Amino acid sequence: MDLLERLITLFAENGYVAVFIALLLCGAGIPLPEDITLVAGGVIAGLGYANVHIMAAVTMVGVLVGDAAMFLLGHHFGEHMLQWKPIAWLMPPRRYVKMQDKFARYGNRLMFFARFLPGMRTAVYITAGATHRVSFWRFLMLDGLAALISVPFWVYLGYFGANRREWLGMWIRRGQSSLWLLGGLALVAMLIWWWRRRQRKLQAR
Template identity: 85%
Template sequence: MDLLERLITFFAEHGYVAVFMALLLCGAGLPLPEDITLVAGGVIAGLGYVNVHIMVAVTMVGVLAGDAGMFLLGHHFGTHILQWKPISWLMPPRRYAKVQDQFTRYGNRLMFFARFLPGMRTAIYTTAGATHRVSFWRFLLLDGTAALISVPIWVYLGYFGANRREWLGMWIQRGQNSLWLVGVLVVLIVLVLWWRRRKRRYAE
């Protein structure tokens, strides 16, 4: 909760712009949890510093702008982006190859579920752009659909828990655990689909 409190203080002083910029940094893969950032934006709305509905709109734009930026970087620079130090640290060639393989098999589904997989978004979105197999607008539709689910949940959670920090901490923990559960389920679904496809090939 220390990070949450620091973000709340900072966002309360600087408002929407600070939240928007923080989400751009999240999209770039910096070690700043997106869910905590969204909750902090909701908390300052609950404390009366900003309007919660405007905050939801600002955070949606910030999340999509950060994701789109990584997609467009991958699309423009392709595999050359792996030579950039910040990107190579976040996504070494081995990890890139693994994500590319998964994207080739389950592209659209993977882009949608990436929003619920902390630590994987930057790699998946950059790979999606670098493969040139998906148009920007299709990517934005899939990512935006997922964001319409996740972003309002975190912001309104912060809004309603602004004056109940223990309750808020409990639900943040539950929400983060749920995201990991979703991640595990996605991996299991991918493995089952891969196994069924492989079995079908051998049957032929």
């Protein structure tokens, strides 16, 4: 919780811009937990330093811009990125090969669930871009759907727990498992929608 308190102080003094920049750094693989950053943004809204709905919008944009930047870097520079020192530290060649294998096996599902896998997001997004197997707009759609679950969850959790820190700490610890449940339900809903759409197309032929 020490990190959370430091972020709350920083964001309360600097507002939306600080939250946005912090989320860009999270997307770039800096070891700053995205969930704690989002919660801190929600807390300062709960304390009256920001509007929670604007905060939710700002954080959504920050998350998506950071993720998209990693995807586009992977798309344009591919394996050459592994020679860049920051990227080489984040994703050594052995890890890149392993990530390629996972992407080949799970594809779109991996891009969706990467949002709920701290420590893997940046590597997944870079690999997704480098493989050239998925368009930017498909990536943005899948990442955006996942972000619509995770980003409001953390921001509003921080907002409602701004003056109840023990309660907030408990739900931060429980939050990841709760997000897995929400993500799983969302994936099931997507699969049902896709199956019904396919059935309608087959019947129309």
